[in-house]
Amino acid sequence: MKLIFPARLIRNGLLRFSLAAFGLFTGCQPDHPNRFQGYIEGEYVYVSAPVGGTLTQLAVQRGNHVQSGQRLFTLEAAAEAAAVAQAQHNLDQVQAQRDDLLKGRRPSEIASLQAQLDRAQADLKLATLELARRERLLSSNVISPAEIDQSRARCQADQAAVDQLTADLSTGKLGGREDAVRAADSAVAAAQSGLDHARWSLDQKQQSAPTQAAVHDTLYREGEYVAPGNPVVVLLPPANLKVRFFVPQARLSTLHPGDAVTVQPDGAPKAFPATINFISDQLEYTPPVIYSRETRADLVCMVEATFAAADAAELRPGQPVDVELK
Numbered sequence: 001m002k003l004i005f006p007a008r009l010i011r012n013g014l015l016r017f018s019l020a021a022f023g024l025f026t027g028c029q030p031d032h033p034n035r036f037q038g039y040i041e042g043e044y045v046y047v048s049a050p051v052g053g054t055l056t057q058l059a060v061q062r063g064n065h066v067q068s069g070q071r072l073f074t075l076e077a078a079a080e081a082a083a084v085a086q087a088q089h090n091l092d093q094v095q096a097q098r099d100d101l102l103k104g105r106r107p108s109e110i111a112s113l114q115a116q117l118d119r120a121q122a123d124l125k126l127a128t129l130e131l132a133r134r135e136r137l138l139s140s141n142v143i144s145p146a147e148i149d150q151s152r153a154r155c156q157a158d159q160a161a162v163d164q165l166t167a168d169l170s171t172g173k174l175g176g177r178e179d180a181v182r183a184a185d186s187a188v189a190a191a192q193s194g195l196d197h198a199r200w201s202l203d204q205k206q207q208s209a210p211t212q213a214a215v216h217d218t219l220y221r222e223g224e225y226v227a228p229g230n231p232v233v234v235l236l237p238p239a240n241l242k243v244r245f246f247v248p249q250a251r252l253s254t255l256h257p258g259d260a261v262t263v264q265p266d267g268a269p270k271a272f273p274a275t276i277n278f279i280s281d282q283l284e285y286t287p288p289v290i291y292s293r294e295t296r297a298d299l300v301c302m303v304e305a306t307f308a309a310a311d312a313a314e315l316r317p318g319q320p321v322d323v324e325l326k
Contacts, residue, residue, distance in 0.1 A: 032324070034324055034325040034326075035322050035323070035324045035325075036245045036246060036247055036322070036323050036324075036325075037245060037246070037320070037321075037322060037323075038243050038244050038245025038246065038263075038320075038321050038322075038323045039243070039244060039245075039318060039319060039320050039321060040241060040242070040243055040244075040265070040315050040316060040317050040318060040319040040321060041241070041242050041243070041244045041304075041317060042216075042236050042240055042241050042242075042317035043240040043242075044216060044234050044235065044236055044240070045210065045211075045213065045234070045235040045236070045237060045240070046231035046233075046234055046235075047072055047073075047207050047209070047210070047231060047232060047233045047234075047235060048207070048226075048229050048230055048231040048232060049075055049204050049205065049207055049226065049228070049229075049232070050204050050228055050229060051075070051080070051201055051204050051205065051228050052075070052225065052226055052227050052228040052230075053075030053076045053077065053205060053225070053226060054075065054076040054223065054224070054225050054226070055073060055074075055075060055076075055220050055221070055222050055223065055224050055225075055226050055232065056074050056075060056076050056222065057073060057074040057222065058072075058073050058218060058220070058221070058222050058232070058233075059071045059072055059073060059074070060072055060073075060215045060218065060233060061215065061218065062215055062216065062217050062218055063214070063215060064214070064215040065212075065213070065214050065215070066209040066212070066213055066214075066215060066235070067209065067212050068209055068210065068211050068212055069208050069209065070208060070209045071206060071207075071208050072207050072208055072209055072232070072233045073206075073207055073220075073232050073233060074205060074206045074207075075205040075206075075226060076205070077202055077205035077206075080198065080201045080202040080205055081202060083198040083201065083202070084195070084198040084199055084202050086198075087191070087194045087195040087197075087198040087199075088195055090191045090194060090195075091188070091191040091192055091194070091195050093191075094184070094187040094188050094190075094191045095188055095191070097184060097187070098181070098184035098185065098187070098188055101180060101181060101184050102181065104172050104173050104174055105172040105173075109172060110169070110172050110173065113165060113168050113169045113172055114169060116165050117162065117165040117166060117169055120158060120161040120162045120165050121162050123158045123161070124155065124158035124159055124161070124162050127151065127154045127155040127158045128155055130151055130154070131148075131151040131152055131154075131155050134147055134148055134151050135148060207232070207233075209235060210235075211235075211237050211239075212237065212238070213235035213236055213237040213238070214235070214236050214237075214238075215233060215234070215235060216234040216235060216236045217233075217234040218232065218233055218234070219231055219232055219233070219234065220232050236317070238307075238309045238312035238313050239306075239309060239312065241306075241307060241312040241315055241317070242274075242277075242304050242305060242306050242307070243261075243263050243274055243304065243305050243306075243307070243321060243323060244302060244303070244304050245302075245303055245305075245321075245323040246300035246301065246302055246303070247300060247301055247303050248298055248299070248300055248301075249283055249299050249300065249301060252279070252301050254325075255276060255279055255303060255325070256276070256279075257276055257277055257278070257279065258275060258276065258277075259275070259276045259325070259326070260273060260274070260275055260276075260326045261273075261274050261275070261276060261305050261323050261324060261325055261326060262274070262323070262324045262326065263305070263307075263321050263322075263323050263324075264321060264322045264323075264324070265315065265319045265320070265321045266319065266320050266321070271324075272307055272311045272314070272315065273307075273308070273311070274305035274306060274307050274311075274323075275305055275306055276303060276304070276305045277304060277305060277306050278303070278304040279301065279302075279303050279304075280301050280302040280303070281301075282301070282302075283299045283300070283301055284299070284300060284301075284302070305323070
C-alpha cells in the first residue's frame, strides 16, 4: 500500500520532512523485480515582468490552457508610454539637426553667394577687356606704362575675388565639417538607443506565454502592485512533466539514458510509456515520499524519465506511480 500526498507538498519540498513520522504506516514495496515506486514531478515556468507596476489585466485563470504567444497579463504602462513619446521626440530633434548640418547653408544664402560670384566674374571680364585695349594703346604711345600697370592690378584683384567667392560657394554647399557630422551621428545613435530602451520597457508591461502550457496558478489579482521580477502566472508545459523514481544501487548498471520504461499511475486505466533521460550519480536513502518498512534503509539512486507531449497532458504532478523497467 502506498500513501498519496498533495502535489503542493511535494512541489514545495515539505513532504520529505513531514513523512518521517509516518514511515511506519507505509505499505510494502512491490515485489516485482523490475517495478519501482515513484511520482510525477513538474518543472514550473514562473512568468514575471522585469519592471513593476499595477496589474491592470489578468487574461488567464488557474486551470486554463494557453498557446505560445497568448497574452497572460498586463501591467499599468502610462509612464512607459510617455517615456517612449519623449524618446521619439528626442530622436526626431537630433535627426533634424544632423540633416540640417549635412545640407550646408540655406538655399537663400547659396543664391546670394552665387550672385556675388556672377558679379565678380563680370568685373573680371570687363577688366580683362580694358587691359587688352590699353595694351594696344601703349604700343601707339597713347597712354603711359603706369596706366597699364593699373589695369593689370585691377584684373588680378577681380580674379582673386572670383576665386574667393568660388571657394565660399563650394564650402557653403558642403555642409558641416567631418568632426561635427560624426558628433551628430553619435547623438542620433544615442537617441535611438534611448528610444529602443523605452520601447523595451513598454513591451515588458505585457507578458505572453513562452510555450503551450497549462496555467497552474495565478499569484496576483487585478489592482495589486507587482514588484519587478515577481512572478504573476505559473505555467506547466507538458514537456516539463517527468516521472521520478528510485532504483537500488545494485540495479544501476542495467540502466542507461534512452531506456524505455512503463509508468502506471494509481487508479489510471492505462500505463504510459516514458524514456529515461537522467540517472543521478549520487546515492541516497530511500526518500520518505515513497519508502516502506522494507526499503527505508536501502541506498537508492534517483532516475528521471520523460513522456511524449500527448501522454504528459493526462498526468498531474504529485501522482504516485509504479515504474516498470522493460
